[in-house]
Amino acid sequence: MTLLTLRAGASAFRQIQRDGLSPEQISSVFGASGAAKWLAIYGLDRAIFSQWLTAAEQPIHLFGTSVGAFKLAAACHRDAGGGLDALAHAYIQQSYPKGVTPDEIEREFRKILDVTINEARATEVLSHPRYRFGCGAVRCHGGLASPNPRRQTASCSKAAVNNMKGRGALRSKLDRVVFHDPRASFPLAVNNGVARDGYRTEAVALSPANITQALKASGSIPVYMHGVNDIPGAGPGVYRDGGLLDYHPVPGSFWQDEAGLILYPHFYPDCKVGWFDKFLPWRKAAPQLLDRAVLVYPNQQFFADTRLGRVPDRQDFAKFANNDAERIRLWQEVADKSNRLGEEFLEMAACGDLAARVEPLAP
16 A cells, blocks of 8 residues: 655656666755644654665755754754654653643753753764754744734734735744754855845854754744744844744755755645745645655555544644543554655665656646
């Protein structure tokens, strides 16, 4: 039974049809925001990072926001499989009582942060022989920078309305900040501090002094969580969830065209570019923004085989507020079954079938 779908942007599809799909062709790997949704592809990520990509000898850039950044950092542990196992376990075991406060969320979030990055892990991540880790956050302006949750809520509501006018409507409220491995500059398509999508974009080198704060900022959701202030190297300001701007990061917004392919393990068949776009069913990333990307994601049959029947979702904390044990069981089942996605991917690779399974992204 086929559980995986592979689709590629136009340039990536042509290259794969000509040269096949192998680890040596991958120049970057992207990771999407989506909180608990990541659990649906945890096993796929585990297979890719702990087995498939180990055959590559070239440096590979990693870029993600929110949980996408956390999983990529975990994949940079000396034991990539163990790092991803620990992250999935910590995420599933979170528990939030009704009426939870930002301080209580901070304590639970700290458990996830601690298994992903600490002094020893920072050294592993920043010295990985193959991967060059990067994560995205946003520097906020106006109400989104306020420590007052009510003002943040009002600003988010206004931003959601303004976002309906177009992707560029929030340029005065958010700056993109890309924290990157200090050994090499990231291939950002930025001219005079402005990326292709018109947003101010700044590159900041990671170090043991700022990597924990950078990763924390990348996943700090407004209203529910405290922002991160004045990250070393990035300068004064309030930094929050990178998914606000790059919810499902798309290379066409800010990434240079490279000779290699951009591997994109995903839990959805399409990308919502910004966090506010997820409320607009028609707002999906145009194929040209994914020109060199290869999306790998589970099909509906995978979810049909689980009791949850869909991707895990952060809203499940509220839906199962009186039965946390059941939520944990359902999420764990999805995570366990996602190992079948990894097995299928590795089987296709071993048989030389990856290229034959790749379909073009619809125009």
